[in-house]
Amino acid sequence: MCPLPLAAAAVAGPRTQLRLLGRGLAAAMSTARPLKSVDYEVFGRVQGVCFRMYTEDEARKIGVVGWVKNTSKGTVTGQVQGPEEKVNSMKSWLSKVGSPSSRIDRTNFSNEKTISKLEYSNFSVRY
Numbered sequence: 001m002c003p004l005p006l007a008a009a010a011v012a013g014p015r016t017q018l019r020l021l022g023r024g025l026a027a028a029m030s031t032a033r034p035l036k037s038v039d040y041e042v043f044g045r046v047q048g049v050c051f052r053m054y055t056e057d058e059a060r061k062i063g064v065v066g067w068v069k070n071t072s073k074g075t076v077t078g079q080v081q082g083p084e085e086k087v088n089s090m091k092s093w094l095s096k097v098g099s100p101s102s103r104i105d106r107t108n109f110s111n112e113k114t115i116s117k118l119e120y121s122n123f124s125v126r127y
Contacts, residue, residue, distance in 0.1 A: 033083050033084070034083070034084060034114055035081060035082060035083060035084075035114065035115045035116070035117070035118060036081065036082065036083070036084045036087040036112065036113070036114060036115065037079065037080070037081045037087075037111070037112070037113055037114075037115045037119070038079070038080055038081075038087060038091065038109050038110070038111065038112040038113075039077070039078070039079050039109070039110045039111045039112075040077065040078055040079070040080065040091070040094055040107055040108065040109050040110075041071075041075050041076070041077045041107070041108045041110075042075060042076045042077075042094055042098070042104060042106075042107045043075050043104070043105045043106050043107070043108070044098075044102065044103045044104045044105035044106070045101075045102055045103040046074075046075060046076045046098065046099075046102050046103075046104065047070050047074055047075075047076065049098075049099050049100075049101040049102045050099045050100075050101065051068075051076050051098055051099045051102050052068045052069065052070065052076060052125045053099070053125070054098065054099035054100075054102075055068045055076070055078070055094070055098075055099075056068060056123055056124065056125055058090065058093050058097075059080065059090060059123035060122075060123055062082075062086050062089050062090050062093075063082060063083075063086050064080050064081060064082035064086050064087060064090050064123060065080075065081050065082060065118050065119075065120040065121065065122055065123050066078055066079040066080040066081050066120055066123050067079055067120065067123065067124050067125070067126045068123075068124075068125055068126065069125065069126035069127065078126075080094075081115065081118050081119060081120060082118070091107075091109060094107050095107040
């Protein structure tokens with residue numbers, strides 16, 4: 001998922017690579033490049049259509065961390081963190097793709113900022 005840090009670790013030697021791998025995805029991503037964090041809320045037909053499950057799956061494929069959950073007003077909300085280009089890929093997916101049965105009317109993004117380290121170690125569904 002994160003070829004740049006692993007490649008750099010391999011050049012530095014096997015002990016470095018093992019330490020880097022032991023710290024996990026979050027640690028590997030935090031050493032690669034500037035990190036972004038963004039909150040989101042997705043409006044439309046996004047509940048009862050496996051939107052959260054597909055969001056979690058897509059986030060893991062892209063290689064970002066954060067969370068997703070349903071709201072009481074029928075939207076889906078959450079937070080995404082990772083390298084800027086990966087966060088942008090997830091923003092595009094949240095705005096245009098979603099789950100197969102969903103209908104995305106609009107997606108609002110807020111609190112977009114540069115962060116020094118990731119606040120989550122994976123991407124999860126919250127309840």
